[in-house]
Amino acid sequence: MSDVFKALADDTRRILLDQLFDQNGQTLRQLTQTLSMSRQAVSKHLKILEAANLITIHWQGREKLHFINPVPIAEIVHRWVGRFEEARLDMLVDLKTESETKEEKRNAL
Amino acid sequence: MSDVFKALADDTRRILLDQLFDQNGQTLRQLTQTLSMSRQAVSKHLKILEAANLITIHWQGREKLHFINPVPIAEIVHRWVGRFEEARLDMLVDLKTESETKEEKRNAL
């Protein structure tokens, strides 16, 4: 869970996911081409994405194919979105009662 | 956008958001109490959350109150969830056609 957030925190790794959303199953070499960094750097990023279960690897001869694995993140992020959604609704109430006291405000959510 | 992901990547900061989901508008001192680290460390984390627009600050005398700001993240994360949802549906197709060729597989998503 922590791994997923950490994996998503890096710009390069989000770009890599973008790449795979665009065309799934690309090789390391392919994914490297659009980025301005070494193959090894990209490989490290992909390893982190794999460890976070955001992508899966399929070997085909000497080529390493990368596929998006959307299952685990969906639930996790959903949980967080859900909580922020609730908070958003409650915030509307918050705005309406701008003049309330500190104690009341503390208990608003 | 990048800031939001980076802010969420840290365990302590997610705990802090948890704290605020539990009781909104807590002071720095209050938020520090449950964590086993210095007030200054917590203050830094809160600064990062504020910079990412995930919380907002209200000063009340010498006390700094922290409130969750759910608006910006909701949209951003929604975008990502949406894409992963799409990918999840497509992956079902993927699984069904396990025996397809590499080229076909590359174009599956």
Added chain:
DNA sequence: GTTATATGCAACCATATGGTTGCATGTCAA
């Protein structure tokens, strides 16, 4: 079989990150 291609592994490096401590400042309360 030889050469080119796709990748892994390991050492190394600069900077970012998450924490600390010490001191300064502003506000509340006696």
Added chain:
DNA sequence: TTGACATGCAACCATATGGTTGCATATAAC
């Protein structure tokens, strides 16, 4: 006004992170 309390600021430190390069290995192509 004096003291306690809530916070900020700055320097400092250890480790994590994101990148590099050089070399090794396995597969494909000629």
